Amino acid sequence: PRMKETSGWQQVFSSPRLDWVIERVALNAKVLGGALGDHDKMVAVASCNEIILWALQADGSGSEIGVFHLGVPVEALFFVGNQLIATSHTGKIGVWNAVTKHWQIQDVVPINSYDAAGTFLLLGCNNGSIYYVDVQKFPLRMKDNDLLVTELYRDPTEDAVTALSVYLT
Numbered sequence: 001p002r003m004k005e006t007s008g009w010q011q012v013f014s015s016p017r018l019d020w021v022i023e024r025v026a027l028n029a030k031v032l033g034g035a036l037g038d039h040d041k042m043v044a045v046a047s048c049n050e051i052i053l054w055a056l057q058a059d060g061s062g063s064e065i066g067v068f069h070l071g072v073p074v075e076a077l078f079f080v081g082n083q084l085i086a087t088s089h090t091g092k093i094g095v096w097n098a099v100t101k102h103w104q105i106q107d108v109v110p111i112n113s114y115d116a117a118g119t120f121l122l123l124g125c126n127n128g129s130i131y132y133v134d135v136q137k138f139p140l141r142m143k144d145n146d147l148l149v150t151e152l153y154r155d156p157t158e159d160a161v162t163a164l165s166v167y168l169t
Contacts, residue, residue: 013043013056024074024076025043027042028041042054042055042065043062046074049073050074053084070105071092080119083095084096089112092107111126112125116166123164124164127158129151130153130154132150133147
């Protein structure tokens with residue numbers, strides 16, 4: 001829904017009937033100058049390991065961008081810029097890149113926490129490390145086409161990073 005001062009709440013989009021319970025929802029309201037053109041508003045829903053992503057049009061209709069699978073239960077679903085991110089504490093992240101229209105799944109160390117700052121996704125892991133991915137650049141390693149996940153910090157005692165809060169100026 002959206003709020004209009006003169007008329008209250010109005011329905012913006014209604015998905016087709018789904019055969020499963022929606023457990024997670026992510027909404028991307030506006031990406032100015034985004035590569036999607038008219039598809040600058042997106043909504044994603046997840047249940048268990050399945051994710052559906054729609055592009056929303058101004059007239060209230062929506063077109064399905066795709067159905068993606070993480071392979072493990074999705075525990076967090078959110079946008080960083082116009083990239084859709086799904087994470088699981090088991091150590092998997094999925095990233096849908098709006099420019100390449102590519103879904104990439106990456107195995108990482110089990111994840112305890114996450115935050116986003118600008119175009120960076122930061123992952124706090126149970127081995128005491130904080131990893132980051134620049135999801136705007138969507139960097140892939142040349143040798144195996146894996147997502148480039150870079151270690152930013154490692155706790156010497158390997159205590160799990162259970163919370164992250166990042167602020168970039």
